[in-house]
Amino acid sequence: MKDSHVADDVTRAAVELFARQGYANTSVQQIVEAAGVTKGAMYHYFESKDDLLFGIYERLLTLQKAHLDAIIERGGSVDEVLRAVCIDVLETSIDYMEEGAVFFRSLNMLSAPRHQEVTRRRRAYHDEFAELISRGQAEGIYRADIPLAMLVAHFFSDVHYLSHWYSPEGPEDKTLVAEQITDLFLSSIRRMDADT
Incomplete structure (x- = not known):
């Protein structure tokens, strides 16, 4: 996966999870697993x-x-x-x-x-x-x-x-x-x- 796609992949995964189970019920771990990235990669784009x-x-x-x-x-x-x-x-x-x-x-x-x-x-x-x-x-x-x-x-x-x-x-x-x-x-x- 190219680095430039990480933010898009994380965002897409977050939208799908937030829509399905709610923002409060979604963990960062679930987001990075769904996006196929590490927490470090996610935190490079999102604080x-x-x-x-x-x-x-x-x-x-x-x-x-x-x-x-x-x-x-x-x-x-x-x-x-x-x-x-x-x-x-x-x-x-x-x-x-x-x-x-x-x-x-x-x-x-x-x-x-x-x-x-x-x-x-x-x-x-x-x-x-x-x-x-x-x-x-x-x-x-x-x-x-x-x-x-x-x-x-x-x-x-x-x-x-x-x-x-x-x-x-x-x-x-x-x-x-x-x-x-x-x-x-x-x-x-x-x-x-x-x-x-």
């Missing part, structure tokens, strides 16, 4: 089990933030940009659904500094997302009669609920699901008298 749990979600946060920045950088109308961002969040959340589900079930077990870091980074992402809606409100596209925070929460509640019903083995294609949820969200925040 602790807490660090590993944080790393699982950190990868998704980093990916989604990079995509958000790239989509905004490309430009376009606020409606086009927000639609592209929504679809990306949904597709990447489906791609990393097991990781997301494990993380949200175990979030309360993170150490206080890690919990604060996740909260900070998620808030930063949500703030950029909210700024897009705010721009649309200023342009008269999106409704302003509902607090901005509620509009943001409305979308992300759908994202976080995905793991409760979506199955990659099911008949729904991830892109179609992402587009349909996005269209429902955008329809719900669009002003009835806005030009489409």
Whole structure:
């Protein structure tokens, strides 16, 4: 096994074990045995089990933030940009659904500094997302009669609920699901008298 694959193998093993038996019930020994590595190899990449749990979600946060920045950088109308961002969040959340589900079930077990870091980074992402809606409100596209925070929460509640019903083995294609949820969200925040 190449050294560069160790972190990925450990992460994959941890996700599978955390999903099957829970974070608290999974030992570092079980993780390294499932990954086929030594504890020393694991500790080269992860300081602790807490660090590993944080790393699982950190990868998704980093990916989604990079995509958000790239989509905004490309430009376009606020409606086009927000639609592209929504679809990306949904597709990447489906791609990393097991990781997301494990993380949200175990979030309360993170150490206080890690919990604060996740909260900070998620808030930063949500703030950029909210700024897009705010721009649309200023342009008269999106409704302003509902607090901005509620509009943001409305979308992300759908994202976080995905793991409760979506199955990659099911008949729904991830892109179609992402587009349909996005269209429902955008329809719900669009002003009835806005030009489409």
